[in-house]
Amino acid sequence: MEFATLEAPPLERKLVAILAADVAGYSRMMHQDEDATLATLTTHRTIIDDLIIAGRGEISGTAGDSVLAEFASVVDAVHCAVAIQQALHKANAAMPVERQMSLRIGINVGDVLVKDGTIFGDGVNVASRLEALAEPGSVCITRGVRDHIRDRGEYEFEDLGEHSVKNIARSVRAFRIMFDPNAATELGEVAATPEASLLSEAASNVPQDAIELEFWQSVQASGAVEEYSAYLDRYPDGIFAPLARERLAKPDILERPQPAPEGSAVELAFWDTVKESDNPAMFQAYLEQFPTGSFKALAEIRLAELNLTRDG
Template sequence: MEAPPLDRKLIAILAADVEGYSRLMHQDEEGTLATLSSHRAIIDEIIAAGRGGISGTAGDSVLAEFASIVDAVNSAISIQRSLAVANKSLPQQARMLWRIGINVGDVMVKDGGIFGDGVNVACRLEAQAEPGGICVTRGVRDHLRDRVDYQFEDLGEHAVKNIARPVRIFRVCFDPEASSDLLDVRATPSRGSIELSDDSNAIKGTSNQVELTFWQSIQETKDPSEYEAYLERFPDGEFVALARARLAKAEEPEAVPAADRAVELEFWNSIKQSNSPAAFEAYLQKYPEGEFKSLAAIRLREISETD
């Protein structure tokens, strides 16, 4: 039987990604995840306000689709302006900058996700953008040329990975300090906390401020029960992976000090060739969880069977 044809549609595709995410995680895992959570809340709110929809997320990246190219670019500019405000409350080394690429193209749709060259080009454009910047294709620029107030800088044609023809890329020129058209963001002094507001009401910037507060209260603890309580309360939370890692580490047996291990090794070396069951019984009594407990038990059995 022939496979049914895939659904297709023509859309504007927005791809966003964090610049230097691995470096930020290396510096401060918990702080970076908290910032990512608050930034994602801002991005998600703006995409929804701009009549777009999120098609996929993977770690520090976002893929969104819009029926309107104007909405896609306006949303991208609002995202960068809002995140610039959010970053002001963070130390310089902890600030999270995003790059955004926008393309317009025909894409395939399967299981709610979008695929094809149109998506790939948007992702390649994102990699070409400056941190905090936006790059678009010629098709996007041509469509918007007389519909928006901002300008476009021609960056020329670029060969992009897995795309047969060069892509003409334009940088969107906008004032990052201007207020966001879609969302007003007010940075607050508390770490990872961004207050979002629109004309109707105020919305907390973290997708779950209660969860973030809970995590910040336990992130330095060595008590396994604290991490178990977090996992029970937030089974799909932002910090599940870290909580599980911390829990596993907390439950690991404490490492034997080097000096004690040396004494155990000396003890074992002194009896390992012995045929006396008392020697191995003494080892097991002194080191019930010792490194050689299995070997000691085997030697005891061998000696008893010989006798």
């Protein structure tokens, strides 16, 4: 009896612009303050991911503090990279110096292999090497990328010379893109869509959630009654307003919460505040604010327990 030999499907190849990015000094920041670093990373990643989508890119992979994305257009990749750096520059301006997080970005154009939605190969390796060469807050590109965009007259370039790349026989000529970090780059035709309008605002203004989260975390850290009052004065209808009012109603329970293991930065801060409470209103406030949140099941169970105890 003969059996057919199963062969793996051939890997797809395509020519794309590859954007590789990671956070400068991430390990050091994690060593100093894991919770604060993860909260900042979550805020920054929201900006990065949304701008990649608005810039007609596709996120191919993420690992810790790194991002790998592909673009069908070299121009789109460069515009997106510059928009990301400008948006993060503004977001960092609202944070304490020790919380500021800078990105390094490398862009290459080349042939890549595709497997399970992830790109890899020499083209990716070169982009990653350029990212490692980039200064925090900057964008480093190959000669090929420079040649695609130089005639558009939108950017000037600093020649960084030839660099060797691991496992690549030829050296790579690198260039740094010169841009104004305080400006805002429009992402082409996408700016006409509702999604792009939101992203354009993110690129030109500090995210309000990030500012409010910073404020709330400082309030939580102090645990002082006057700090909760100050939060309500500034954000009377804020995300954490119900929690602040509840804490002020019972000042004896004010304490610094311990971080939860998962969820978005804003949701984590909210859950940190309510999870040890014996007041059903606290869990009801969480469910109203995050109806599909990571801790929905736990909140519903705890709410049911507290209501049963009260009814009993």
